[in-house]
Amino acid sequence: MLAFSDLWSPVRLTLELATITTIVLLLIGTPVAWWLARSKWRWKEAVAAVLALPLVLPPTVLGFYLLLALGPYGPGGWIGSIVGLRSLAFTFEGLVIGSVVYSMPFVVQPIRNAFEAFGDRPLEVAATLRAPPWDSFWSVAVPLARPGFLTGAVLGFAHTVGEFGVVLMIGGNIPGETKVLSVAIYDYVETLQWAQAHILAAGMLAFSFIVILSVMVLEKRLGRAGE
Amino acid sequence: MHPRRRSRPTGPIAAWLAVTLALACDASSAWAGEARLAVAANFTEAAKEIADLFEQTTGHRAVFSFGSTGLLYTQITQQAPFEAFLAADRERPRKAVDEGFAVADSLFTYATGKLVLFSKDTARVTGPNALKEAGFAKIAIANPLTAPYGAAAVEAMKALGVYDVLQPKIVQGTNIAQTYQFVETGNAEVGFVALSQVVRHEEGSRWLVPEDLYSPIAQDAVLLKQGEDSEAALAFMAFLRGPEAHAVKEKYGYGAGE
Numbered sequence: 001m002l003a004f005s006d007l008w009s010p011v012r013l014t015l016e017l018a019t020i021t022t023i024v025l026l027l028i029g030t031p032v033a034w035w036l037a038r039s040k041w042r043w044k045e046a047v048a049a050v051l052a053l054p055l056v057l058p059p060t061v062l063g064f065y066l067l068l069a070l071g072p073y074g075p076g077g078w079i080g081s082i083v084g085l086r087s088l089a090f091t092f093e094g095l096v097i098g099s100v101v102y103s104m105p106f107v108v109q110p111i112r113n114a115f116e117a118f119g120d121r122p123l124e125v126a127a128t129l130r131a132p133p134w135d136s137f138w139s140v141a142v143p144l145a146r147p148g149f150l151t152g153a154v155l156g157f158a159h160t161v162g163e164f165g166v167v168l169m170i171g172g173n174i175p176g177e178t179k180v181l182s183v184a185i186y187d188y189v190e191t192l193q194w195a196q197a198h199i200l201a202a203g204m205l206a207f208s209f210i211v212i213l214s215v216m217v218l219e220k221r222l223g224r225a226g227e
Numbered sequence: 228m229h230p231r232r233r234s235r236p237t238g239p240i241a242a243w244l245a246v247t248l249a250l251a252c253d254a255s256s257a258w259a260g261e262a263r264l265a266v267a268a269n270f271t272e273a274a275k276e277i278a279d280l281f282e283q284t285t286g287h288r289a290v291f292s293f294g295s296t297g298l299l300y301t302q303i304t305q306q307a308p309f310e311a312f313l314a315a316d317r318e319r320p321r322k323a324v325d326e327g328f329a330v331a332d333s334l335f336t337y338a339t340g341k342l343v344l345f346s347k348d349t350a351r352v353t354g355p356n357a358l359k360e361a362g363f364a365k366i367a368i369a370n371p372l373t374a375p376y377g378a379a380a381v382e383a384m385k386a387l388g389v390y391d392v393l394q395p396k397i398v399q400g401t402n403i404a405q406t407y408q409f410v411e412t413g414n415a416e417v418g419f420v421a422l423s424q425v426v427r428h429e430e431g432s433r434w435l436v437p438e439d440l441y442s443p444i445a446q447d448a449v450l451l452k453q454g455e456d457s458e459a460a461l462a463f464m465a466f467l468r469g470p471e472a473h474a475v476k477e478k479y480g481y482g483a484g485e
Contacts (some may be wrong), residue, residue: 064408072413086364089414090398172398172409173370186401190297190373 007199009176010184017092017180018160021099022107025156026149028100029107033148034137036108037115048112052105059102059165066098066170090172095180098170099160107156114148115141147222151215158211162204260287262459263308265299267315267446269403269421270338273479274313280471287459295402297373303328303451310454311464313337313446316375320449333450337467339482340444341422342379342436347413352432357417358389366396367409367418376403379441380419386440426480445484 036048054062067089070076076088076097088094122144126136142149164182171178173187181200188197266274271293278289292299292309300319303309304326312329314320317336323329346352351363358366369377377399384390398414400406403421410418425433448467454460466472473483 067408067412067414070414077413086416087414089409089412090365168401169405169408172365172367172415173401174398187370187372190370 007184007196010179010181010200011203013092013176013179014161014181017095017099018157020096021103021160022153022157024096024100025103025107026153029104029111029152029156030149033108033111033152034115034141036112051108054102055105059163060169062098062102063166063169066094066101066166070094070097070170089170090174090178092177094170095167095178098166099163102163102166103156103159106159107152110151110155111145111148114145114151117148118144147219150218150222154211154215154218158208162208260285260459262287262289262310262454262457262463264289264291264311264313264460264463265303265307265309266291266293266313267296267299268293269315269340269423270313270446270481272427273338273423273475273481276475276479277467277472280475281463281466284471285459285462285466287462289459289463308453309451310457310460311448311450313448313467315340315446317445317447320447323449323451327452329449329451330455333464334447335449335468336445336484337448337472338446338476338484340376340379340446341438341480341482342376342383342441342444343420343422343425344417344434344436345407345410345420345425345431346417346433347410347431348416349430349432352417352434354434355387357434358384358387358393363416364396365398365409365415365417366393367398367400367406367415367420369403369406369419370399370401374400374402374406375444376406376419376421379436379444382441383419383436422480424480426478443482446481 032051036044068074070080070088072080072087076094077086080086080088080091085091088097118141122140123136126140127133131139162182163180164186167178167180167183168186171180171183173179173183179187181204185197185200185204188194188200264274271291274289274291274293278291281287281289292302292307294302296315296319299307299309299312299314300323303312303323312320312323320329320334324331324334344352344355344357346357351357368380369375371377371381381390384393398409400409403424406418407420407424409415410420419436422435425431448464450460450464468485476483
């Protein structure tokens with residue numbers, strides 16, 4: 001009754017989703033965070049607010065808009081048609097897009113804070129030493145902001161693992177493709193298969209605890225090392 | 228320092244609590260003829276219309292809490308203040324009886340759901356052949372393990388001999404509302420939805436699945452122990468079986484039940 005593959009498939013899928021989402025978020029989130037930290041533009045906080053919306057919006061709102069956006073009448077259908085898909089909903093790629101939107105603030109915010117924390121001074125010094133902006137970004141800003149990157153990556157990963165409402169609304173519950181951990185747990189609970197639900201839920205609990213603990217410890221350590 | 232600090236706010240808070248409690252008691256006594264009902268979300272529209280007729284006919288009011296059957300059932304086990312339970316399946320009302328939350332002889336089928344094959348494309352669904360044509364990528368059904376409409380959809384596909392072919396194309400909604408969403412947004416070209424979801428509008432194309440292709444989707448109602456002595460709740464349960472209520476059920480795409 002307790003088939004290992006049934007339990008492992010959603011776990012593996014979730015880890016894949018979280019890993020890819022985190023990588024995409026670091027690639028997109030870093031320039032965004034940099035811009036938010038350095039720009040003098042008057043309306044930049046409005047942009048920051050838009051990016052932070054997933055923090056407060058219920059997943060049903062996000063999921064609903066994503067379902068429309070990924071569908072044949074939205075941009076997702078247009079992108080999908082390039083590769084012969086009618087809609088990006090019910091696909092792993094669709095879940096990645098949803099997760100990137102949903103977990104964005106958890107990655108951007110810590111990195112932005114880290115960029116802001118060291119102020120203008122180190123970059124000015126780098127500039128007087130004739131370091132080109134690109135070089136000073138990589139050899140000054142990024143190392144100084146390392147705690148922010150770590151926190152952002154860990155939180156983005158963890159938040160994607162814990163995602164439920166959005167996946168439920170755009171996933172379609174397809175085993176091996178969109179049936180992630182949280183949805184599998186929900187299904188087990190709903191069908192009264194509590195043994196399986198317990199295994200996955202307890203694993204999730206332990207994972208979340210470790211993540212939060214390690215973020216706290218990391219922040220302390222790195223904070224001290226930076227002093 | 229401490230005792231003084233603590234004692235000061237209790238005066239106003241106690242007064243505020245007293246007023247709130249008094250208002251709350253007053254409000255509940257003012258609605259003596261009020262039935263508090265837990266109703267499965269799929270029956271929302273019909274229930275509201277039945278409630279209007281109920282109020283006109285009997286003078287009692289019906290107050291609804293809509294939700295998924297599973298959620299409502301869980302709330303009932305946690306002493307939620309409902310007097311009757313209109314579920315979307317047969318199991319949960321039965322369970323409520325077995326576990327002592329409901330009155331056994333009040334159990335009856337108040338509506339039966341009807342399954343429809345639906346598409347947003349006006350020409351796609353003309354009959355069962357729509358399932359045999361290969362021209363679609365996804366077919367949406369409700370989760371057959373948890374939702375009666377999902378189980379019925381699987382039965383119907385098996386009866387038509389298309390289940391094995393269609394299986395890779397199936398996407399599941401958690402419930403029938405989400406399944407409808409998948410089809411309505413065009414993310415799935417076709418889907419098995421409830422007649423009650425599409426009966427009120429004309430768009431798209433549909434095929435009413437013959438009822439001999441799936442086991443009846445019975446929705447049962449039961450009087451809860453807390454409603455045993457409530458005149459309004461008893462009146463509502465009786466009204467739900469009457470001809471006025473039946474007409475509303477038909478209008479919203481349900482069979483009249485028992």
